[in-house]
Amino acid sequence: MSIDSASGGEEFPTAVDVVILGAGINGAALARELVLNGCSVVVVDDDDIAAGTTRWSTRLVHGGLRYLEYGELGLVRESLAERNRLLQLAPHLVRPLGFVVPVSGWFGGLRAAAARILGCESLARRWAGKRGRGGITVACGLWLYDLLSTGALWPRRCLVPTTAAGMPAVDADRFPLAGVYDDAQMRFPERFTVELLVDARTIAAGRSLPFEVRSRHTAHLEADGRLRVAPLAAPGGVSSAAGVLHLTPRAIVNATGAWVDRTLEALLPVRLGADGAPLIGGTKGSHLLVDHAALRAGLGVHGVYAEAEDGRPVFVLPFGDRLVLVGTTDIPFHGDPAAARTDGEEIDYLLAAVRRLFPGAALSRGAVVQHYCGVRPLPARRADGRSPAGITRRHLLIRHPQAPLPLWSIVGGKLTTCRSLAEGAAAEILAVLGRPVTATSRSRPLPGACSAREAEELVGRLSARAVAAGLPGPVAEGLARSVVGLFGAQAERALEGGAGASAADAFALLAGSRLPRGIVRYCCDEEWGETLADLVERRLLLVFDPDLTVTTLRAIAAELVTEGRLGAESVDGEIAALVALMADRYGKRLVD
Numbered sequence: 001m002s003i004d005s006a007s008g009g010e011e012f013p014t015a016v017d018v019v020i021l022g023a024g025i026n027g028a029a030l031a032r033e034l035v036l037n038g039c040s041v042v043v044v045d046d047d048d049i050a051a052g053t054t055r056w057s058t059r060l061v062h063g064g065l066r067y068l069e070y071g072e073l074g075l076v077r078e079s080l081a082e083r084n085r086l087l088q089l090a091p092h093l094v095r096p097l098g099f100v101v102p103v104s105g106w107f108g109g110l111r112a113a114a115a116r117i118l119g120c121e122s123l124a125r126r127w128a129g130k131r132g133r134g135g136i137t138v139a140c141g142l143w144l145y146d147l148l149s150t151g152a153l154w155p156r157r158c159l160v161p162t163t164a165a166g167m168p169a170v171d172a173d174r175f176p177l178a179g180v181y182d183d184a185q186m187r188f189p190e191r192f193t194v195e196l197l198v199d200a201r202t203i204a205a206g207r208s209l210p211f212e213v214r215s216r217h218t219a220h221l222e223a224d225g226r227l228r229v230a231p232l233a234a235p236g237g238v239s240s241a242a243g244v245l246h247l248t249p250r251a252i253v254n255a256t257g258a259w260v261d262r263t264l265e266a267l268l269p270v271r272l273g274a275d276g277a278p279l280i281g282g283t284k285g286s287h288l289l290v291d292h293a294a295l296r297a298g299l300g301v302h303g304v305y306a307e308a309e310d311g312r313p314v315f316v317l318p319f320g321d322r323l324v325l326v327g328t329t330d331i332p333f334h335g336d337p338a339a340a341r342t343d344g345e346e347i348d349y350l351l352a353a354v355r356r357l358f359p360g361a362a363l364s365r366g367a368v369v370q371h372y373c374g375v376r377p378l379p380a381r382r383a384d385g386r387s388p389a390g391i392t393r394r395h396l397l398i399r400h401p402q403a404p405l406p407l408w409s410i411v412g413g414k415l416t417t418c419r420s421l422a423e424g425a426a427a428e429i430l431a432v433l434g435r436p437v438t439a440t441s442r443s444r445p446l447p448g449a450c451s452a453r454e455a456e457e458l459v460g461r462l463s464a465r466a467v468a469a470g471l472p473g474p475v476a477e478g479l480a481r482s483v484v485g486l487f488g489a490q491a492e493r494a495l496e497g498g499a500g501a502s503a504a505d506a507f508a509l510l511a512g513s514r515l516p517r518g519i520v521r522y523c524c525d526e527e528w529g530e531t532l533a534d535l536v537e538r539r540l541l542l543v544f545d546p547d548l549t550v551t552t553l554r555a556i557a558a559e560l561v562t563e564g565r566l567g568a569e570s571v572d573g574e575i576a577a578l579v580a581l582m583a584d585r586y587g588k589r590l591v592d
């Protein structure tokens with residue numbers, strides 16, 4: 001046994017089957033798959049769960065209509081199958097979303113699409129034309145999309161006039177026709193990732209398997225072959241509860257996404273990429289969150305998938321009842337992924353794309369309440385000759401044969417395919433460990449899974465309890481909806497703050513929010529939340545609340561102090577740091 005127990009925490013066995021570096025959606029899905037197959041697992045992240053690209057995505061669970069043009073039929077088929085599966089396994093977080101593809105006429109785009117399918121990207125760009133893809137091209141694409149999607153539970157695609165009832169209010173003069181189809185939205189991949197790890201922990205506990213998640217830790221392979229997992233200095237005064245682990249893993253998986261090359265460099269003294277070349281050739285993509293009533297009303301219940309002036313794909317998506325999410329750009333990026341920021345040119349570009357679709361909304365920069373930017377962990381070696389949009393979104397599992405123990409890196413991937421990636425990677429890892437595949441996650445729901453009907457019943461039940469506890473009706477319903485929206489079937493537990501919480505906390509609201517105080521304890525005790533930023537950005541998702549104020553940050557910080565997670569003397573500094581981070585990363589200004 002070897003743990004420098006700074007914390008007095010429980011000892012963790014030195015021998016562990018697999019250490020996964022990176023607690024993004026892929027690392028978390030893989031951890032769950034491996035535990036399902038009887039492996040002990042330690043997950044190490046140098047930040048928080050889902051602090052990387054997972055939260056900087058467009059948040060769609062989709063087949064990837066446009067990948068058809070690049071001949072990626074296998075990827076589209078796999079993505080559609082996973083989309084259909086995730087709708088069943090996590091219906092509280094993955095919801096169907098109808099899409100509309102506005103087109104300016106019947107013809108156009110056919111020659112370009114054919115050239116693209118044949119791999120002639122430069123010809124495709126030359127032939128793309130200003131009018132974009134026509135109705136026939138879109139109809140062919142949607143027909144193929146339907147064909148590849150077995151098991152979808154919704155009506156098939158169609159082509160309709162843009163003026164038909166219920167359609168988004170796009171410029172019908174410019175776009176008289178629209179393709180209509182369905183995909184899905186995962187509004188909070190942060191919560192999906194946390195739930196994957198919660199489920200992995202539950203499975204491990206049921207089988208007495210060691211399982212550990214270490215956030216804000218770094219891993220380094222020592223000369224004697226042991227892996228040293230050490231805490232980084234914790235922000236906020238009270239240090240992480242965990243000490244140093246000295247592990248002897250049987251295998252390591254580098255699931256650090258856009259950081260894969262940097263992680264390899266830090267983990268081992270020698271560069272392991274084949275002939276020293278980097279594995280990742282990332283591109284950055286930015287999104288805007290727009291608070292504009294006319295645009296939101298004009299979208300209705302649909303997302304719009306269109307082309308910007310330069311032919312690049314752009315999504316205009318409902319984001320809750322009030323906001324609109326617009327994305328994205330696709331620009332080669334070579335720096336530290338953590339340093340990627342949305343710039344003014346990207347904001348103008350995305351706004352221009354929306355104005356082209358919805359000229360009536362008269363959208364201005366003032367409506368942009370925040371933005372965010374992430375780096376796609378795309379494979380470097382496939383980038384040759386293709387525009388950034390054309391680089392494959394397929395994932396690769398790369399084994400590093402020169403490493404002193406079995407070591408793999410995951411390159412690429414999508415939110416949508418996290419589960420199938422995990423299933424494939426687990427099979428390869430288990431084979432090397434000499435173990436059979438005994439289970440898969442194909443039909444295992446996430447802990448919060450509940451249907452729309454069950455969610456409504458839960459909202460009704462929790463509202464009634466909140467009213468009985470003295471909250472006015474609309475406040476009670478707001479609280480119930482917020483908690484069910486985040487935690488699904490786990491809402492009742494979350495509301496009560498996990499085990500042993502007082503009933504009074506369950507319905508006492510965090511100042512300035514619709515969430516109860518006890519939820520902070522739940523996120524800390526049950527979901528590895530440690531800091532104010534963990535809570536605001538990745539557990540409660542308040543970062544996307546356009547009405548978020550410093551008052552609420554203060555209320556959460558006070559709960560963290562009560563829980564012993566934050567020193568009272570550090571509260572002001574922690575709040576100031578989060579306010580500054582929001583301005584820097586999201587362009588978001590908080591008021592008191």
Ligand SMILES: Cc1cc2nc3c(=O)[nH]c(=O)nc-3n(C[C@H](O)[C@H](O)[C@H](O)COP(=O)(O)OP(=O)(O)OC[C@H]3O[C@@H](n4cnc5c(N)ncnc54)[C@H](O)[C@@H]3O)c2cc1C
Binds near residue numbers: 027
């Ligand atoms: C702009 C954009 C839009 C996208 N839109 C979609 C979409 O709509 N649908 C879709 O399916 N996919 C989408 N994707 C792709 C998808 O988001 C990513 O492929 C996916 O999130 C990658 O997850 P990951 O777990 O591999 O990486 P990440 O989420 O980046 O996780 C990596 C983790 O590793 C940690 N880490 C970094 N260095 C170290 C280290 N040295 N040691 C330990 N931990 C470390 C990080 O903190 C991070 O938590 C989009 C991506 C981008 C950028």
